Amino acid sequence: MSLQLLDFDQRREALDVADSAMSSSRAATPRTVAMLSVRKARTHAALGETRECTDALRRAEAALDRAPSNDDPSWVRYFDEAEFSAQVGMTYFELGAAKEADSWFSRALQSGGGVTRQRDRATYLIRHAAVKVDLGELEHAHALCQEALPFLEEAPSARNGYRIGELRARLKPHVSRPEIRTLDTRLAASVV
Missing domain, CATH: 1.25.40 (Serine Threonine Protein Phosphatase 5, Tetratricopeptide repeat)
Structure with missing residues (x-):
């Protein structure tokens, strides 16, 4: 949803959605965390928040390094390298x-x-x-x-x-x- 909000130039709303998704991802698989972190990075980028964006990209890359998992939900399996x-x-x-x-x-x-x-x-x-x-x-x-x-x-x-x-x-x-x-x-x- 955050990416769709970005497409409609609703940047703050996109960040709110990305933050909400991240806060509910504590038990998520590494691939899911990587996907959500990249989405958060994109919202920070759209807002011109370079430091926050690069922090989120680092989290995404670290999470992706721990993927894949057999526990990944089917809806996130497309998120590969x-x-x-x-x-x-x-x-x-x-x-x-x-x-x-x-x-x-x-x-x-x-x-x-x-x-x-x-x-x-x-x-x-x-x-x-x-x-x-x-x-x-x-x-x-x-x-x-x-x-x-x-x-x-x-x-x-x-x-x-x-x-x-x-x-x-x-x-x-x-x-x-x-x-x-x-x-x-x-x-x-x-x-x-």
């Missing part, structure tokens, strides 16, 4: 730390593994492309978008539509380049 890396990438994206976000997204999306769920993969590819634009790496951003487009078409999402809008705003200063203009048109057509 790839998902952890993607969520840390999202956290650094929120902080505006492009180099760190780039590194974590690269790890999450590595070929031969990484995030495999279509909608999630599309999300992280789009966010990684935005990071690449911020770093001035337009060719790499273009390649990431090209990889994302089939996933966006197969698993459309209103939230990814919003993320595409943010990416298109980043690309706007570069639409004089023919390949970016063509990409922008394709991205616009992919929005739900």
Whole structure:
């Protein structure tokens, strides 16, 4: 729920939900604690609270080091190394730390593994492309978008539509380049 609240820019409410989840997780498995800690880190990042964010990321990484457990509830088993890396990438994206976000997204999306769920993969590819634009790496951003487009078409999402809008705003200063203009048109057509 905290991630959904962040999507609607309800940052304080997201932190309240993350705090509540953390306080009720005392008997939770390490994987569950890692997932909840990353969500709390993301809320701190959205609020610009860097120290609290990095503290929560340290707790998440320490908890993930103790996972997996046969006791994990089924609803948290998706939270593996790839998902952890993607969520840390999202956290650094929120902080505006492009180099760190780039590194974590690269790890999450590595070929031969990484995030495999279509909608999630599309999300992280789009966010990684935005990071690449911020770093001035337009060719790499273009390649990431090209990889994302089939996933966006197969698993459309209103939230990814919003993320595409943010990416298109980043690309706007570069639409004089023919390949970016063509990409922008394709991205616009992919929005739900």
